Amino acid sequence: MMCASGADPDGGGTGGGDGPPGGDVAVFAALLEDSAEDLYENAPCGYLSTLLDGTIVKVNATLTTWLGRSREELVGRRRFADLLTVGGRLYHETHFAPLLTMQGEIGGVALELKAADGTRLPVLVTSLVKTGGDGQPLLIRTTITDARDRRAYEVELMRAHREVDAERERLQRLATTLQRTLLPPTLSRVPGLEVAAYYHIASADRVGGDFYDLFPLADGRWAFFLGDVCGKGVAAAAVTSLVRYTLRAATVYDPDPVAVLRNLNTVLNHEYQGDDPRFCTVIFGLISPDPGSDGPGSGPLTPDALGCTIVLAAGGHPPALLLRADGGAEFRPTPGGQLVGVIPDAHFTTSTVRLEPGGTLLLYTDGLTEARVPGSMADRFGEEALFDFAAALAPAGARAAVDAVTDLLASFGAGLDDDAAILALGVPRRSAEEAAG
Amino acid sequence: MLVSGREDGPVLLLAHGFGCDLNMWRLVVPVLEERFKVVRFDHVGAGRSDPAAWDPERYATLAGYADDVLAICAEAELRDVVFVGHSVSAMIGVLAAIREPERFAGLVLLTPSPCYIDDGDYRGGFSRADIEELLDSLDSNYLGWSAAMAPVIMGNPERPELGEELTNSFCRTDPKMARVFAHTTFLSDNRADLAEVGTPTLVIQCRHDAIAPPEVGRFVHERIPGSRMVTLDATGHCPQLSAPEATAEAIVDFASRR
Structure with missing residues (x-):
C-alpha cells in the first residue's frame, strides 16, 4: 500500500513504531x-x-x-x-x-x-x-x-522435468507410429525386379511429408510412386495420408500415369480450397513387362525377363535418375509437370524408360539434393553433384544404390535437415551375363 | 587413459569407483610411478570419457565395465597386469580376472563390497530403500550441477565459458550416466563370483568405512581362495585420499612380489 522506508518527515512518529527513531542510543549499543x-x-x-x-x-x-x-x-x-x-x-x-x-x-x-x-x-x-x-x-x-524451501521447489522442478520427458517420449512414439502408417511396412517383392527403399526421418517429434509406395495391379503390371507434401507435422501427415490412398485408388480406376496425377490434382483441389491450399510433388511410374520377353503388355514380370518398360509421370518433382547397365547415369525428366494441387488443370507429361538387365532407376525427394554439404554450410548438394555421384556409382543394383545413397545422406551429418525418401528399382543381371562380366 | 611411470616396469592398472574419475589416484600415483608402469583410465560415463561410448544397456551390468577393462588391456597390450580396483571397480576387476585369468598377475581390491544390500545373514550395510535415497541425493545435487557440467561433458565447443564455471573440476559426470552407474554399482551382487577368482588377491580395507564396513572386506577375503587382507587405520571409503601413504605402500608391497 505504501512504502515504509525513509524517516518520518514530521519527526513526530505518530504511532506505528516501525520508523527508526533517530538517535536511539540503546539500539546502537x-x-x-x-x-x-x-x-x-x-x-x-x-x-x-x-x-x-x-x-x-x-x-x-x-x-x-x-x-x-x-x-x-x-x-x-x-x-x-x-x-x-x-x-x-x-x-x-x-x-x-x-x-x-x-x-x-x-x-x-x-x-x-x-x-x-x-x-x-x-x-x-x-x-x-x-x-x-x-x-x-x-x-x-x-x-x-x-534449504527446505529450495528443496520443495526442486522436487516440483524434478517432477515437471520428468513429466516433460514422458510427454516428449509419448509425442515421439506417436510421430513414429504415424510415420510408419504413411509408408509400406516392407516393400513388396516384385518378380524379376530388385527393389529397395530408405527413409530418413529428420525429426523424431515431427512427422515428415515424404512418402512412397509400390504395389501390383490386377493385370500383372506394377505401379510405384514417391513424393513430398509441403510442410511437416500433423497437418502434412493428413495430406500425405490422403495423397497416398488417392494415388492407390486412382491407379485402380485408370493406371495411365497422367490420368493418375490428374485425378490426384482434382482431389487435392477439392479437398483444400480457399486460403488453405495443400500441394505436393509426386513422381509416379507404371511398370510393364518387357514386350520382348512375354509379348506386348501381357503376363507378369518374371526373372527371365530381359528387362521392363517404365512410364513415368511427375508433377513438380526432381527427375528420376537412370543408372545404366553399361555404366554412366542419365536424368529422366518429365518436362512441364506442374506441382500437384495448386491449379485445377495442372499439366503433366510422361517419359518412358527402358530398364535393361543391370539397369536401375533411382527416385528421391529433394531432402537429398537440398542437403547442405559439410564444411560449406551455404552450399546445397544439388542435382549436379547427385548426377556425378550416380554416374560414378553405375552400374549398381537397387540395393547397392540405396545403400550408397544412405551412406551419402549420413555423410551430410547436420547438413541433412529435411526428410529424404529414396526408392530404387533395378533389373538384376542374369547369371550368365554376370559370369561373362 | 593416462600412462605414466616406468615404461619397462610391471603394469598397475588403476580403476576408479563410483562418484569420481581417475583423479582419485592423484595422491598415490607419484609413489607408484617410481617402480611401475601406471595406467589410469576413466570408466565410460565418468571424467573425460567419450560420451558417445555411453550405452545404458551395456553399462547396466558390471560385466559391461569388465569388458572395457579387458578391451583396454588388449588395446594397450598390457600383460601380467596388477589390477587395482577401488570400490565398485574391485568387483569389475574380479569379473575381468575370471574372464581372462591369463591377463592378470594380481588383483588389489580397495574397499570392496560384493553386495551392498543386506540379504539374510549377509550384512552389506544397506537396504534397497537406502539406495533409492542415494539416487534422490544424486538427483538433487545434479540439479545444481547439470546445467554447468553437462555441456562440457557433452562437448559443447560453442560455449567454452561453461568450462570455467565448473563447480568442481574433478569428478565430472553426466547426471543420467551417474544414475545408471549408481544403480549398477549398488544393486549388483557378485558374492558367488568370489570363489572363482584364481588370481593372487589383496584386499585393502579401512577400519572405518560407511560404505564397505570391515566385515564386508573380511567376507571378500574369506571367499577368495588364498587372498590376503590389509586393514588400514583410516577413515572413509577412499583411503587413496585419506591415507595415501599407507595405501600406496600396501599396493607396492603386494605388486612387487608378483
Whole structure:
C-alpha cells in the first residue's frame, strides 16, 4: 500500500513504531555489543568444525537446535556423516569427501540432516579445509543452511522435468507410429525386379511429408510412386495420408500415369480450397513387362525377363535418375509437370524408360539434393553433384544404390535437415551375363 | 587413459569407483610411478570419457565395465597386469580376472563390497530403500550441477565459458550416466563370483568405512581362495585420499612380489 522506508518527515512518529527513531542510543549499543561468539552460536546457519576424519569438534547452537541433540552427544562422539540420512552418507562418501580432499573446498551440496526425533531437514552444505602455516590440512569447517524451501521447489522442478520427458517420449512414439502408417511396412517383392527403399526421418517429434509406395495391379503390371507434401507435422501427415490412398485408388480406376496425377490434382483441389491450399510433388511410374520377353503388355514380370518398360509421370518433382547397365547415369525428366494441387488443370507429361538387365532407376525427394554439404554450410548438394555421384556409382543394383545413397545422406551429418525418401528399382543381371562380366 | 611411470616396469592398472574419475589416484600415483608402469583410465560415463561410448544397456551390468577393462588391456597390450580396483571397480576387476585369468598377475581390491544390500545373514550395510535415497541425493545435487557440467561433458565447443564455471573440476559426470552407474554399482551382487577368482588377491580395507564396513572386506577375503587382507587405520571409503601413504605402500608391497 505504501512504502515504509525513509524517516518520518514530521519527526513526530505518530504511532506505528516501525520508523527508526533517530538517535536511539540503546539500539546502537545493542548492535555494538553483538559479539563474534554470539554470532557464531546463534548465526542463521549451522556451523560445524570437524577433524579430517569427520569427527565433530565444534558445533554451534543453531545446529544443535536443528538436530535436537546436545553438544555433548555430538562433540568427539559423532562424525559429520553420522548426521546425514543413509543416502546422504553414501553421497558424502562417494562424492563430497573425495572432492573436499582434492579441492580443499566444496560448496552448495544438497544433503539431508537427520534430527534426533527422526525428522529430516534439507540443507545446503559448504565445507572448507583449514590448513596450518605449513600448508598441512588441520580441520574442516562446514556451514549448513536451511534449504527446505529450495528443496520443495526442486522436487516440483524434478517432477515437471520428468513429466516433460514422458510427454516428449509419448509425442515421439506417436510421430513414429504415424510415420510408419504413411509408408509400406516392407516393400513388396516384385518378380524379376530388385527393389529397395530408405527413409530418413529428420525429426523424431515431427512427422515428415515424404512418402512412397509400390504395389501390383490386377493385370500383372506394377505401379510405384514417391513424393513430398509441403510442410511437416500433423497437418502434412493428413495430406500425405490422403495423397497416398488417392494415388492407390486412382491407379485402380485408370493406371495411365497422367490420368493418375490428374485425378490426384482434382482431389487435392477439392479437398483444400480457399486460403488453405495443400500441394505436393509426386513422381509416379507404371511398370510393364518387357514386350520382348512375354509379348506386348501381357503376363507378369518374371526373372527371365530381359528387362521392363517404365512410364513415368511427375508433377513438380526432381527427375528420376537412370543408372545404366553399361555404366554412366542419365536424368529422366518429365518436362512441364506442374506441382500437384495448386491449379485445377495442372499439366503433366510422361517419359518412358527402358530398364535393361543391370539397369536401375533411382527416385528421391529433394531432402537429398537440398542437403547442405559439410564444411560449406551455404552450399546445397544439388542435382549436379547427385548426377556425378550416380554416374560414378553405375552400374549398381537397387540395393547397392540405396545403400550408397544412405551412406551419402549420413555423410551430410547436420547438413541433412529435411526428410529424404529414396526408392530404387533395378533389373538384376542374369547369371550368365554376370559370369561373362 | 593416462600412462605414466616406468615404461619397462610391471603394469598397475588403476580403476576408479563410483562418484569420481581417475583423479582419485592423484595422491598415490607419484609413489607408484617410481617402480611401475601406471595406467589410469576413466570408466565410460565418468571424467573425460567419450560420451558417445555411453550405452545404458551395456553399462547396466558390471560385466559391461569388465569388458572395457579387458578391451583396454588388449588395446594397450598390457600383460601380467596388477589390477587395482577401488570400490565398485574391485568387483569389475574380479569379473575381468575370471574372464581372462591369463591377463592378470594380481588383483588389489580397495574397499570392496560384493553386495551392498543386506540379504539374510549377509550384512552389506544397506537396504534397497537406502539406495533409492542415494539416487534422490544424486538427483538433487545434479540439479545444481547439470546445467554447468553437462555441456562440457557433452562437448559443447560453442560455449567454452561453461568450462570455467565448473563447480568442481574433478569428478565430472553426466547426471543420467551417474544414475545408471549408481544403480549398477549398488544393486549388483557378485558374492558367488568370489570363489572363482584364481588370481593372487589383496584386499585393502579401512577400519572405518560407511560404505564397505570391515566385515564386508573380511567376507571378500574369506571367499577368495588364498587372498590376503590389509586393514588400514583410516577413515572413509577412499583411503587413496585419506591415507595415501599407507595405501600406496600396501599396493607396492603386494605388486612387487608378483
